[in-house]
Amino acid sequence: MKFARGAFALLAGGVVAVGGGGCAHAPPRVSPELSARLASEPGTWVSGSASGLGRKAVLNNKDFIWGLAFAPRGARVAYSRLGSKSYFLSVWELGSAEPTMLADPAINPYEFDVEGVAFSPDGTRVATAGKDSVVRLFDAATGVLVAERRTEEPLSVVAFHPEGQWLVVGSYKGLMTVLSAPALEYGSEERGHLGPVTALAFAPDGTLYSGGWDKHVRAWRTSVEGLRPGQARMRFERRAGSVVLGGTVNDKAPLSFALDARAPALVLTSEAAAAAGIDVPFLKETVNVPGPLGTIAARLAPAQSLRFKSMRVEGVDVAICDACVPQGTQGVLGAPFSERVDVAFDEVTQEAVLSLKGGPPEGAVTVDALVLARRSEFPFPAYVSDVTVDARGQRLGVGLSEQKPERDRGVYERERKGVEEPQGPFNAGALVDAQSGQVLAKWPVHRGVVATAAISPDGRSLASGGWDKRVYLFTEGDADARGEHRFDWSVRRVRFSPDGRWLGVAAWTPQVASRDGDSDPAAVLLDVGYESPTVQGPGTAGASVAP
Known part of the structure; x- marks a missing residue:
């Protein structure tokens, strides 16, 4: 179902209130009491069976949106968008009643895609990684460029270590490079995958999970070592x-x-x-x-x-x-x-x-550097397009595609002709055990490429998005989707907020010629509903709070 253009109303800061259709059903939002508790207990999250997706706000309805990330702390979200002549990094504050844009700095020329976006653990910095091979670090509040470093290979993804002193970038040729933060000095590297590194995600204990087009997810131990490099x-x-x-x-x-x-x-x-x-x-x-x-x-x-x-x-x-x-x-x-x-x-x-x-x-x-050491690897019968990890580091959300997630002329021709891509047992989002690699549940409902998969903070639910223009929400123990949201072009990224209340979606939008330049929703915040929600955290067993 398509959003009704007449239902959009511009609010302060350029936010668009969402009207019209798009969700299978709209569950009640997380209660004010539960929201207040989450705000008063930093590092906690909602736990429960996800019950559906509601509508919160559209942050962008003009551009192609590529990467998207929430800040672990600080109630912020950022995404990379393709403007007319360059890519931009849009950073939004989510703490008030309506999202407010904080910064929108240019990143690099439009010829070089920017898919990698990640916040530092404290939410004060945002890193980007692009096909121009450059890592950039921005101040999240002002958009000022803090540091940049050119690497050897075109970059696809970036992730911060939980302690914030290091970040890792992955390249389209399989190289994973460790850089210090905020100086972006070279630390170490590993050739982690054959072909593109499509995902990097740190668990709270510092374990790094990477995914790639070589159909593997790999787990890496990390430690800081003193090196005398020769x-x-x-x-x-x-x-x-x-x-x-x-x-x-x-x-x-x-x-x-x-x-x-x-x-x-x-x-x-x-x-x-x-x-x-x-x-x-x-x-x-x-x-x-x-x-x-x-x-x-x-x-x-x-x-x-x-x-x-x-x-x-x-x-x-x-x-x-x-x-x-x-x-x-x-x-x-x-x-x-x-x-x-x-x-x-x-x-x-x-x-x-x-x-x-x-x-x-x-x-x-002797130079201290974060060093990656391979712990284990999990092979899959499909291309790995995305990997996320839950708040305790026990489960992974993995996006899998039987077709290579590569947009070529054939893909565009089929889209132009309205040809429906096939379903397949491994065109799916999957819940995976982080220690063994065992697939705990998977939902093969997408047609064609599954571009992204996000696990909820409590590890019980999964959101997936694909080139079939769909975002689905699933919960453990239920074979059917609990929620669905439809877009007008390919979905690029889905991510849960750290507290589990929202789902952020990055999508491409058709370039509709209009007087005000508006098109269809591309950067969207959705409310996530839960059945009998509780508040949990690293040291909590969960206490029931009325929804």
Whole structure:
């Protein structure tokens, strides 16, 4: 059922009140008494059999919405939206009677999708991860960019560790990278999946669950370890006969280097040197460097530092010469680099393995980093599109699709012609035991790709969304959906709020030409109803509260 356009009414902050159809039935909302108790006891949640979906508010009815996340603390929600020329991060405050937009900063150009959105545990920061390979950290209240870091591969998802000092990003090529927060310094990495990492979710004890198109969910133990890194694995490219690596000088701007052991010096362009904090006009020393038209007396910056992920090369002299650097790169790693670093190539993973000759030097600084260690893996007979974890870390919500969740020309053609996608036993949302990987329940009601699945905080209910334009709500012990909400295009993400009262939905909306630019609902908050709800928390057994 489609929302009636005439039933929309604009409220303060751009919120749209929802009218018309869309839900199978509208259950009573969580009572004011229960809501007050949840607010007075931070970290608690509603528990009970989910009974249906009601209507709260539409936050956006203009754009394609991609990723969506609730803040663990602070009653906030954020989503990434595609504007006319760029992606934006919209952050909303939910504590008052009506949601209020706090910030709406631009993220990156529209060519690079942004699916990864995650709040820090205290709700004060929002991280995004996009196909431009950049992780960005924003202040949730103001939208100010706090930090950003370019990684080696296009990024799909991001998640914060429960303690807030680390975050993990997953790439479309299977790499999982740990970064510090808020500085976004490199910590460690693991090649977690073959193909895209589609989900990252932390349990309260720090266990990380990841999902991917290799049809696996993997569980990772995490621990902070002191590392004296003497090795780094780097993605590399081949350009015009040269091997190109990415690194930084003086821990500043990321740069691309051509590897050339024949060059007598380590060379930077003047622009790259300035980005690295080198004041070129004040350099006094020079060094002779061969250039395209003969020998060049290049300015010399002594005792600089190079960093390749966690591996450092200290005390390196750098020549500044624009004409000596191949086009498309910003520096050359010449003989002084090759004398100190061995480089081997893994053609299978397209990675260069860099190793300090002789290992880390004596007295090298130990760096603390969060390290991932594989605990277990759960194979499925379908592509894993999403993974979420309940408030106690005991159960997972997993989205499964028999078809690869990849939007290609065939998908668009079938949608244009109104061809209905097939149902299948593993086009489903599933409740999964987090220790064993056993499927406790699954609901194969979607037609075609199931793009997302969210488990309720108490682990008893599941919401799923798909390209069939449907969001369903299920509860353990019932084979039928307890609630349904229909959209006008693909559903991208569903998430329960940390207290279980609301379900946030991110969807695409048809681009309807109208005078005010409005289209159909795309970022929506739904009320979740419960039978005989109780309030529970990490240290509670649950006390009944009248709904």
